[in-house]
Amino acid sequence: MKVTVEQDRCVAAGQCAATAPDVFDQRDEDGVVVLLTDDPAAERADDARHAAAVCPALAIHIEE
Amino acid sequence: MSHAPTGAAPEAQVPEWPMPRAAGCPFDPPPGLRELTAEKPLAKVRIWDGSAHWIVTGHAAQRALLSDPRVSVDERLPGFPHWNEGMAAGLAYRPRSVFNSDAPEHSRYRRIMTGPFTFKRVEALRPTIQKITDDLIDKMLAGPNPADLVEALALPLPTLMISELLGVPYEDHEFFQEYASRGIAHNVSAEESGRNFMALNEYLVRLVEQKAAEPADDALSDIAARVTAGDLTVPEAAMMGTGLLIAGHETSANMIGLATVALLEHPDQLAVLRDTDDPKVVAGAVEELLRYLGIIHGGQRRIAKEDIEIGGELIRAGEGIVVELFSANRDADVFPEPDLLDLHRANARHHNAFGFGIHQCVGQQFARVELQVVYGTLFRRIPTLRLAKSLDEIVFKHDRLAYGVYSLPVTWG
Ligand code: HEM
Numbered sequence: 001m002k003v004t005v006e007q008d009r010c011v012a013a014g015q016c017a018a019t020a021p022d023v024f025d026q027r028d029e030d031g032v033v034v035l036l037t038d039d040p041a042a043e044r045a046d047d048a049r050h051a052a053a054v055c056p057a058l059a060i061h062i063e064e
Numbered sequence: 065m066s067h068a069p070t071g072a073a074p075e076a077q078v079p080e081w082p083m084p085r086a087a088g089c090p091f092d093p094p095p096g097l098r099e100l101t102a103e104k105p106l107a108k109v110r111i112w113d114g115s116a117h118w119i120v121t122g123h124a125a126q127r128a129l130l131s132d133p134r135v136s137v138d139e140r141l142p143g144f145p146h147w148n149e150g151m152a153a154g155l156a157y158r159p160r161s162v163f164n165s166d167a168p169e170h171s172r173y174r175r176i177m178t179g180p181f182t183f184k185r186v187e188a189l190r191p192t193i194q195k196i197t198d199d200l201i202d203k204m205l206a207g208p209n210p211a212d213l214v215e216a217l218a219l220p221l222p223t224l225m226i227s228e229l230l231g232v233p234y235e236d237h238e239f240f241q242e243y244a245s246r247g248i249a250h251n252v253s254a255e256e257s258g259r260n261f262m263a264l265n266e267y268l269v270r271l272v273e274q275k276a277a278e279p280a281d282d283a284l285s286d287i288a289a290r291v292t293a294g295d296l297t298v299p300e301a302a303m304m305g306t307g308l309l310i311a312g313h314e315t316s317a318n319m320i321g322l323a324t325v326a327l328l329e330h331p332d333q334l335a336v337l338r339d340t341d342d343p344k345v346v347a348g349a350v351e352e353l354l355r356y357l358g359i360i361h362g363g364q365r366r367i368a369k370e371d372i373e374i375g376g377e378l379i380r381a382g383e384g385i386v387v388e389l390f391s392a393n394r395d396a397d398v399f400p401e402p403d404l405l406d407l408h409r410a411n412a413r414h415h416n417a418f419g420f421g422i423h424q425c426v427g428q429q430f431a432r433v434e435l436q437v438v439y440g441t442l443f444r445r446i447p448t449l450r451l452a453k454s455l456d457e458i459v460f461k462h463d464r465l466a467y468g469v470y471s472l473p474v475t476w477g
Contacts, residue, residue, distance in 0.1 A: 011171065011422045012178035014186075014429040021183070031178040054413065056424035058131055 001045050002063040003038045003052075009059040016055055020047035024060075033059065078116045081109035081386065082362055090460050091326055092403060093358065093391050097121065101391070105375040109386065112251070113152070117145040117384030118377070119363060121391035123398045123416065125375045130387060130421035134370040137423065139164045144367045145384030147465060150257020157261065159299045161307055167422055176290055177304055177426055180229055180283045186430040189225070193437045196224055201445050210452035210475040217442070218320035218472070219313070222434060226312035229430075230305065231275065231282025240264065244310040251463065268302035268309075283308070312427055315359055316434050318461070318468025323353045323439065325458060325469060326405060328451055336407045338443040346440040349407040350432055353439070355415035356405050358390030361467045364419060392416040448476045 003023065012031030016024035022044050025034040040048045052060040083094035097119070100107045105122020120126050129135050139146065139155060146152035158164070162173045179185075197217070204216040223241065227234040243264045252260075275288035284305055290296045296304075327334040337349055363386035372379045379385065393415045394402040418425035425431070443449065451458070452473035461468045 008171075011174055011424065012182070013418075013424045013426075014181065014183040017183035018429060018432075026182040026184065028182070029179055030175040031182040032175070056131070056420050057422055 001039060001048065003035060003040065003048055004061045004063075005033045005035050006059045006061075007032050009057045011057045011059075013056050016051040016060060019051040019054060020044060023048045024051060078108045078110045081111055081119060085462065088456070090455075090458075091357065091405075093121075093361075093388075093394055097388065097391060104377065106377055106379075111145055111386075112148055113146075115143070115145065115384070117386050118379055119386040119388055120375075121388050121395070122375060123392040123395035123414075126387050126389065126392045126416055127420045128374060129366070129372070129385060130364075130419060130423070132372065132421075133167065134368060134372055135366050135385065136166050136369050137164055137366055138166055139365070141367050141369075141382075143382045143384055145365050145386055147362065147365060148252045148257070149254050150252035150260075153254030154257055154261060157258070159297070159303045161300065161303045162423065162426070163307060170422055173300070173304065174422075174426070176287060176296065177283075177308065179286065181427055181430050183429050186433050189229075189430070190433055190437065192228075193221070193225060193434055194441070196221055197437050197441050198445075201442065205446070205476070209477065210473050213324060213472040213474045214317070214321050214469065215471065217438070218324075219317045221320070221438065222313040222316035225430075225434060226309060229283055230308055230312070231280050231284045232271065232305075232309060236267070240267070240309055241313070244314055245464070264306050264309075265299075265302050268305040269298055272298060272301045272305060308427070311425075312430075314466050315427075316431050318359045318466050319353070319357065319431070319435055320438050321469045321472050322357045322359065322467065323435075324442070324449075324472060324474070325451070325455070326353070326357060327443070328449070329455065330405050333405050333407050334443055337439055338447055340440075341444075343436070343440070345407075346436050347432070348409075348412060349439055350435045351412035351415065352405065352407050352409050353435070354417040355393045355399065355409070355412050357417075357467075358393065359467050360417065360419075360465075361388070361390045362465045363388040364423075389416045389419060446476045449474055450476070 010033045016033055017026050023036055023040045025036055027034055049062060052062050079100060083096040086095050101121040105125035106118050106120040108116050109119045110116050120129060162170055200217045200220055204211050223237050224234055243260050271284060272288045275285040276292050279285040287301050287304055291298055291301045366385040366387060368379045368381055368383050368385060370381050396402050398414060418428045452475040459470045461470060
């Protein structure tokens with residue numbers, strides 16, 4: 001799995017950090033997404049997929 | 065201004081929006097809207113000024129439109145489906161903000177507001193929210209029985225929290241609550257809307273100026289600092305403060321009041337919250353209540369900037385779009401048995417209660433923590449809680465942009 005994020009599109013809704021906190025964090029000053037790992041461990045992969053699905057800005061992409 | 069309908073029905077036959085909910089079904093969408101959109105995820109309705117617009121109820125269609133850059137929130141475009149006469153008249157003085165700007169301008173405003181609402185920062189507020197909730201419940205239990213739950217808990221908790229977060233003096237809450245609730249009635253005249261806006265705006269302008277001169281550790285001071293830095297004008301900063309203040313307490317307050325009514329009417333579901341100390345169960349219950357209760361029920365307003373094909377219809381450039389979020393939460397294609405309140409529903413968090421696309425709620429993680437604390441505490445601390453009046457005596461906010469109850473007489477023991 002390879003995870004990428006588009007910070008320009010991010011609207012800091014916090015959905016990814018709430019859904020997959022081991023994969024995504026947010027910048028302190030404005031909440032924009034920060035990718036913690038682009039290759040999450042197998043047991044975190046579902047959370048990452050879920051985060052991509054709930055991102056309101058469609059800013060998270062996953063290649064399987 | 066009214067404009068020609070493009071659907072098959074002549075304008076006179078286009079039904080009026082908003083539509084009433086059915087008597088005795090305070091938790092379900094209007095039957096008229098369900099009938100109108102039974103076959104397709106969108107239809108035409110007529111609003112207060114007689115103009116016809118698309119209303120979108122399907123979950124997938126809403127998500128597609130709300131994340132489509134051809135769909136705009138720019139209320140200054142001709143043909144925009146304004147909420148009421150007051151909002152239409154307010155174009156003259158309402159500055160740009162997240163609420164009425166599109167990308168990329170939108171992200172400039174949004175990123176000035178989002179810092180205090182990150183997942184980590186709102187999680188850090190959980191102990192404070194818990195303490196205030198416990199204190200308010202203690203106070204209610206020590207006072208007269210029956211009591212009004214709206215006055216005792218639903219309204220003061222979010223108001224205290226947003227006041228503290230923004231740095232707005234809590235002593236002023238009666239003033240801003242009064243103006244906030246007046247501003248969101250369905251039927252507001254131009255004059256009244258202007259007066260409300262000016263009163264709140266002057267108040268926020270003064271606060272922003274004060275915070276710029278004497279910064280404190282709060283969100284309004286951060287916003288005021290951006291004025292000093294030349295990133296924002298004072299009217300823009302005041303608009304941001306007003307938006308956060310209004311969006312930040314009325315919505316959560318309605319979610320607390322309305323959820324309590326719904327749970328008292330569904331004792332088997334209330335038992336789920338009363339009998340658990342698992343934060344995952346509580347978090348799931350919050351998502352299901354966000355889905356089930358249509359707090360934001362009047363339809364979010366948008367306008368098409370280009371022709372868009374969707375759901376077998378063609379929305380033409382310049383046509384208004386009313387996105388009725390609540391109906392999408394009852395879309396059977398996404399939520400099996402959608403009218404059933406099921407706190408264990410697996411995919412509840414796919415609801416559109418916070419919207420979708422770039423305008424999705426700024427305060428959603430904050431609201432989630434507030435609701436998790438309140439729902440997780442209230443029914444455990446007062447297991448005998450019940451309505452002090454019958455359901456049909458409770459007055460629902462049918463006439464408000466944000467649905468809820470005006471007051472909620474409860475008793476216990
Ligand atoms: C349960 C409580 C809440 C609900 C159901 C709710 C619902 C919504 C919805 C549906 C939208 C999207 C509007 C649209 O797309 O047209 C929205 C936007 C917004 N909400 Fe909330 N909200 C809640 C609580 C809050 C809180 C606590 C705050 C702030 C402290 C807040 C601040 C905002 C702001 C600033 C926007 C505009 C975002 C933008 O346009 O980019 N909301 N909310």
